[in-house]
Amino acid sequence: MTTEQNVRNVLHMITGHYDHSTSLQAARAARAPSPGRRLQAAAPASPGAMPDWAIGHGVQALGLGEKETCGIVGTDIVLKIYVDKKLPSAKLDKPVPKTVSVGGMTVYTDVVEIGKVQLQGNTQRIRPALPGYSVSRANDGPNTGTFGLVVNKQGQPSPQYLLSNWHAIAAAGQASKGDIIIQPGTADNGSAETDRIGILSDWVPMDFTPNSTQNLVDAAIAQLDPGAASAAIALLGIPTGVNNQLSRGMYVQKVGRTTSLSVARITDVDLVLNPSYPTPTGPKQVTLRDQVLVTFYSAPATAAPACST
Incomplete structure (x- = not known):
């Protein structure tokens, strides 16, 4: 075998x-x-x-x-x-x-x-802002991403940061530190004048070299304004810890703008994914390694294919 x-x-x-x-x-x-x-x-x-x-x-x-x-x-x-x-x-x-x-x-x-792998975004204004809702840079065109978690830098209880995606709040690397982050995102009618919750702080750059071994996360953080957000994930509450021992067959849950609360089963923890990201010169493909595939990520969902053996 x-x-x-x-x-x-x-x-x-x-x-x-x-x-x-x-x-x-x-x-x-x-x-x-x-x-x-x-x-x-x-x-x-x-x-x-x-x-x-x-x-x-x-x-x-x-x-x-x-x-x-x-x-x-x-x-x-x-x-x-x-x-x-x-x-x-x-x-x-x-x-x-x-x-x-x-x-x-x-x-x-x-x-x-599994359908086409696409970048998805997240909607209404809520205060304090909650993970699971729409966010974006204020100076983006119509755009929205997901407020993932409230996090701290190791050993530093303050300030607090919003964790989201590199493509969602850092404009796929074309943003500048200090850019205003808003909730909801611009695609959900958010604006810098009324909806600011923080400023872009840092991100993990993406290596566009074919079959790169460097890309493990699509992540960026924004420093939150005092009192602007809650650590409680919408519908789930405050996380109690981090589990880095994922395995096939395990069930996970998340909250998204379009899908609300969803539960899915992990089917792969060795995924090598090749999505396309927007760049100033047009879409470019990247290789993301050690990713996790679950049975449901985000809308739009597709009908189940007919089964054949």
Whole structure:
């Protein structure tokens, strides 16, 4: 049976992010060498060398998880290829193979329809402002993002910060520190004159290099004005801690502007995602690694595809 680590190694090889320290172990697990034969570590894939089917039309992300058939979760761990819409192989120029062999390891694949991965925003004015509601920069065009959490810098109880997305409140890196942040966002009729809650403080820059290994978060923080916000997430209350031990099958919940309170099941914690972000020269694709896929993120939702085995 294919081991989860072998599938993870194949995923990292395909996406150009392979840990050399595990290559020898992976090769041993894949095949036993004959007596006297020197075992060679599998070479990592080069950035930009992803196979055609992995970047074909409609492919949204790659990851790993249990094989699912008609909604029934099995026990076999497979390489997941997430697409916006499943199509018959005959209609595809670059169909996903049933198995993938890399570095002496062969794993099975599973194509999963998840719809198109799009940047989503969040709506009405509320004071104190609550996580789960609409925010944006005041000088953006019609735009809205999500007020994610109230946070502090480690070891510093004050000031407090609003945690949101880099693309939502930092204009995908085109913003300036000190820009006014408003709630609700400009797409929800917010304005600097009446709706200011803080100023943009910092963000994690995004590396647009193909298959970059640097992008792990889409995040920015804004320093909150005193008394402008509450730490209580709408409908959920104040978080009691942080869980960094996520696993497939675990249930999570969130609050969003369009979806309100939603609950979803984690299906992948090894997701390699390739969304497009706006830039001054047009949309550019980035690679986000170690992402988490759940069964429902945000509206608009799509109808469930017909099941076929």
